[in-house]
Amino acid sequence: MRASSAAAREAGRKVLKEGTASAWQTIGEVSADLFAAADLVRANPSLARAMTDPARSGEDKAKLANDVFGSSLQPLALEVLTALTGGRWSQESDLALALEDIAVDGQLYSAASKNNLERVGRDLFAVTQLLGERRDLRNALSDSAVQRAPQRARLAQSVFRDALCPQALQLVERATMYPRGGSLLSTLRRDLERASSLRERKLVTVEAPQELSESQLNRLRQILCKRYGKDVELNVSIVPSLLGGLRVHTSSHITDGTVRKALARTRERLAG
Numbered sequence: 001m002r003a004s005s006a007a008a009r010e011a012g013r014k015v016l017k018e019g020t021a022s023a024w025q026t027i028g029e030v031s032a033d034l035f036a037a038a039d040l041v042r043a044n045p046s047l048a049r050a051m052t053d054p055a056r057s058g059e060d061k062a063k064l065a066n067d068v069f070g071s072s073l074q075p076l077a078l079e080v081l082t083a084l085t086g087g088r089w090s091q092e093s094d095l096a097l098a099l100e101d102i103a104v105d106g107q108l109y110s111a112a113s114k115n116n117l118e119r120v121g122r123d124l125f126a127v128t129q130l131l132g133e134r135r136d137l138r139n140a141l142s143d144s145a146v147q148r149a150p151q152r153a154r155l156a157q158s159v160f161r162d163a164l165c166p167q168a169l170q171l172v173e174r175a176t177m178y179p180r181g182g183s184l185l186s187t188l189r190r191d192l193e194r195a196s197s198l199r200e201r202k203l204v205t206v207e208a209p210q211e212l213s214e215s216q217l218n219r220l221r222q223i224l225c226k227r228y229g230k231d232v233e234l235n236v237s238i239v240p241s242l243l244g245g246l247r248v249h250t251s252s253h254i255t256d257g258t259v260r261k262a263l264a265r266t267r268e269r270l271a272g
Helices: 003-041 044-053 058-069 075-085 094-113 117-133 135-141 145-160 166-177 185-197 214-228 261-272
Strands: 202-208 231-237 247-249 254-256
Touching: 003 044, 003 058, 003 166, 044 058, 044 075, 044 094, 044 185, 058 075, 075 094, 094 117, 094 166, 094 185, 117 135, 117 166, 117 185, 117 231, 135 145, 135 185, 145 166, 166 185, 185 202, 202 214, 214 231, 214 261
Parallel strands: 202 231
Antiparallel strands: 202 247, 247 254
């Protein structure tokens, strides 16, 4: 998403955040409405074009949003949509993506209102771990045929409904229906990172060859907090094939301290 579209999305996010305090009891419904609006905009390119047309005035686009959605959306959801139509968009398809991003925020705010945001993070991480191990399930939930989106969501519901909290389950279902960039795992990791961001923490995933003790986890957390200058959300993935050491991932960086990586660097130096 280019800068102008991202700026428009952030304006919508701000409206949702500021409105959550007075609408916290219905924030889950607001999120569902935003997902529904994203679906309608995605399915109707002419509507997306009209709502992002830079030649139309903001008042005209706000009226269009009210005419189309006013009777079906929660007031806060309509307020978010109206704010979005007032922005400038690089591509008309970005409007549906922005609605989805803000709907994800709504699910996370809903979880936070129930003191469940940390649980959402744990659940999403557990799903990414399972899908990383179970290629058959990952493929079934990633079938690229658009017309099969409802079937993928139903499969996700049947597999995960007894294991996940409601907000995490909703996010997993949406990710199976409309994976960003066609990647289910990337979409779930994006949602996981957003959950950490709303908790004002840095998301860090650590791969280790075996379980870490509590003292090792605490020491690692201290080191990472010092490195990144903020609290970290630490998820540990057990990868037996690693030869000692740890591999640390963030959204923008990978630090590989394993023996295998050290040997590879040694071979490179010898070859050079």
